[in-house]
Amino acid sequence: MFGLSEQNLSGRRCIWVNGPVIVGVGPSGLAVSACLREQGIPFVVIERADCIASLWQRCTYDRLKLHLPKKFCQLPKLPFPEEYPEYPTKRQFIRYLENYAKKFDIKPQFNESVQSAKYDKTCGVWRVKTVSTTGSFPSETEYICQKLVVATGENAEGVVPEIEGLQEFSGEVIHAKDYKSGEKYTGKKVLVVGCGNSGMEVSLDLSNHNAKPSMVVRSSVHVLPREILGKSTFDLAMMLMKWLPLWLVDKLLLILSWLILGNTQRYGIRRPNLGPLQLKNYHGKTPVLDIGALARIRSGDIKVVTGITRFHQSSVQLINGDILEIDSVVLATGYCSNVPYWLQESELFGKNGFPKRQSPNGWKGKEGLYAAGFTRRGLAGVSADAMKIAQDIGNDCKEELNQKKRKVATHRRCISTF
Ligand SMILES: Cc1cc2nc3c(=O)[nH]c(=O)nc-3n(C[C@H](O)[C@H](O)[C@H](O)COP(=O)(O)OP(=O)(O)OC[C@H]3O[C@@H](n4cnc5c(N)ncnc54)[C@H](O)[C@@H]3O)c2cc1C
Numbered sequence: 524m525f526g527l528s529e530q531n532l533s534g535r536r537c538i539w540v541n542g543p544v545i546v547g548v549g550p551s552g553l554a555v556s557a558c559l560r561e562q563g564i565p566f567v568v569i570e571r572a573d574c575i576a577s578l579w580q581r582c583t584y585d586r587l588k589l590h591l592p593k594k595f596c597q598l599p600k601l602p603f604p605e606e607y608p609e610y611p612t613k614r615q616f617i618r619y620l621e622n623y624a625k626k627f628d629i630k631p632q633f634n635e636s637v638q639s640a641k642y643d644k645t646c647g648v649w650r651v652k653t654v655s656t657t658g659s660f661p662s663e664t665e666y667i668c669q670k671l672v673v674a675t676g677e678n679a680e681g682v683v684p685e686i687e688g689l690q691e692f693s694g695e696v697i698h699a700k701d702y703k704s705g706e707k708y709t710g711k712k713v714l715v716v717g718c719g720n721s722g723m724e725v726s727l728d729l730s731n732h733n734a735k736p737s738m739v740v741r742s743s744v745h746v747l748p749r750e751i752l753g754k755s756t757f758d759l760a761m762m763l764m765k766w767l768p769l770w771l772v773d774k775l776l777l778i779l780s781w782l783i784l785g786n787t788q789r790y791g792i793r794r795p796n797l798g799p800l801q802l803k804n805y806h807g808k809t810p811v812l813d814i815g816a817l818a819r820i821r822s823g824d825i826k827v828v829t830g831i832t833r834f835h836q837s838s839v840q841l842i843n844g845d846i847l848e849i850d851s852v853v854l855a856t857g858y859c860s861n862v863p864y865w866l867q868e869s870e871l872f873g874k875n876g877f878p879k880r881q882s883p884n885g886w887k888g889k890e891g892l893y894a895a896g897f898t899r900r901g902l903a904g905v906s907a908d909a910m911k912i913a914q915d916i917g918n919d920c921k922e923e924l925n926q927k928k929r930k931v932a933t934h935r936r937c938i939s940t941f
C-alpha cells in the first residue's frame with residue numbers, strides 16, 4: 524500500500540501511495556474503498572475523526588432514523604440485514620457501517636486531518652498534506668499519489684450564521700450537530716433556528732421532553748408526509764418520475780400532501796413557488812419529510828415564529844416585532860462542505876465546495892481527481908458515485924497494467940531477436 528516512506532528535512536513524513544488516497548471515511552469513503560478492495564486496488568483512507576462515519580457517530584441526535592426506506596440507503600455490495608426495519612435507526616445504520624468496514628477490511632488513518640491537497644504538474648502527482656493528532660505532538664505527513672478521491676461530505680461543517688446580539692445572549696447556544704436529546708431541556712424555553720429536517724425533528728424531540736420549543740421559519744419550506752397511503756413518499760416520487768415530468772410529479776405530491784397534512788400555511792409554514800422536487804433539483808433545497816412535528820405545530824406544542832432581528836441577554840427580537848424570553852438556542856441552520864478550505868483546485872469544485880457540474884456528471888475531474896457523495900441525493904447518490912469512481916480507477920489500473928505488459932513483451936522480443 525505504501526510505496527516509499529521517508530522523513531524529510533522539515534520533519535514531515537513523505538509517503539508515496541501506490542493507489543488512490545481517499546479523504547474521509549463516512550459512507551462515501553467506505554463505499555469507494557469497498558469497491559476498490561473488490562478489484563484488488565490498494566488505497567489509503569484518511570479521516571480526521573477517531574472513528575468511521577463520524578457525522579453519524581458524533582454529530583447526530585439520539586432519535587435519528589434514516590428518513591428514506593432502507594433500499595435507497597444501503598452501500599454497494601452489502602445489503603442491510605433482513606431484520607432491519609424499513610427506516611433503520613442511527614444505531615443500526617452505524618452497526619451496518621462498522622460491519623461494512625470490517626467485511627472489506629477498511630483500515631483508515633484516523634485522527635489525521637487533510638490540510639491541503641494540490642496537483643503537482645511537474646511530477647504529475649497529487650500532494651496531500653495532513654496533520655495527525657495521534658501522538659503527543661501533532662505530526663505532519665505528505666502523501667503523494669496519482670489519484671485523489673474527495674469524500675469529505677456535503678455536511679462537513681455546521682453553519683453558524685452571524686445574527687446580531689448572539690454573543691450577548693447569556694443562555695446556551697449550540698448547533699444541531701451537538702444536540703443529542705431534549706432530556707436536559709425539560710421545562711425550558713428553547714429557540715430552534717431553522718426549519719429543515721433537523722429543525723423540525725429537534726423541535727419535535729424537545730416537545731416530547733416537555734420543553735417549550737419555538738421554531739424560526741424565516742422563509743418558505745415544503746413539508747411532505749414521509750409516507751403516502753403506506754408507501755414512502757420518496758419511493759412514490761421516484762416511481763412517478765419514470766413516467767411523468769418533474770413539474771407534474773410535484774403537482775401530484777403537493778395535492779397528496781395537502782390531503783394528508785392540510786394547508787401548512789395556516790400554521791406559518793409557507794410553501795415555495797417551485798415544487799419540492801424541482802426546488803431540490805435546481806437549488807439543492809431538501810424538502811422536510813414530516814415524522815410528527817406538524818401535528819405538534821398544529822396542537823401549539825411547537826410554536827412557529829418569524830425571522831430574527833437580534834438577540835438580547837435573555838430574549839430574542841423577531842422581525843414582526845415580538846420579543847420572546849428564551850433559555851437556550853439550537854442552531855439548526857444547516858451544513859456546508861469544507862473542500863474550498865483544503866483542496867487547491869477550481870475545475871471540478873466550485874467556491875461552495877460542491878462539484879460545478881450537476882449530478883450525475885460531477886464525480887470526475889482532471890488529473891485523477893474524484894468527488895464522492897456530493898450529488899445532494901443522500902446515500903443513494905453516495906453509492907452511485909462510489910461504483911463509478913471505483914470502476915474508472917479500475918479501468919485506468921488495467922490500462923496501466925496492459926501497457927506494462929506490452930512494454931515487457933516488446934522488450935522480450937527485442938532480446939530474442941538480438
Ligand atoms: C442529521 C443528518 C441526517 C441525515 N440523514 C440522512 C438520511 O436519512 N438519508 C440520507 O440519504 N442522507 C442523510 N443525511 C445526509 C448525509 O450527509 C449522508 O447520509 C452521508 O453521511 C454522506 O456520507 P459522506 O461520506 O459523503 O459524508 P460524511 O458522512 O459527512 O463523511 C465525511 C467524512 O469526512 C471526514 N472529513 C471531513 N473533512 C476532512 C478532512 N479535511 N480530512 C480528513 N477527513 C475529513 C469527516 O470527519 C467525515 O467522517 C443526513 C445528514 C445529516 C446531517
Ligand SMILES: NC(=O)c1ccc[n+]([C@@H]2O[C@H](COP(=O)([O-])OP(=O)(O)OC[C@H]3O[C@@H](n4cnc5c(N)ncnc54)[C@H](OP(=O)(O)O)[C@@H]3O)[C@@H](O)[C@H]2O)c1
Nearest residue numbers: 588589590684717718719720721722741742809855856857
Ligand atoms: N434522516 C433524517 O431524518 C434527517 C434529519 C435531519 C437532517 N437530515 C438531512 O441533513 C441535511 C441537512 O438538514 P438541516 O435541516 O440540518 O439543514 P438545511 O436543510 O440546510 O436547513 C437549514 C435551515 O436553517 C435555516 N436558516 C439558516 N440560517 C438561518 C438564519 N440566519 N435565520 C433563520 N433561519 C436560518 C434555513 O432557512 P432558509 O431555507 O430560509 O435558508 C433552513 O430552514 C439535509 O440533507 C437533511 O435532509 C436528515
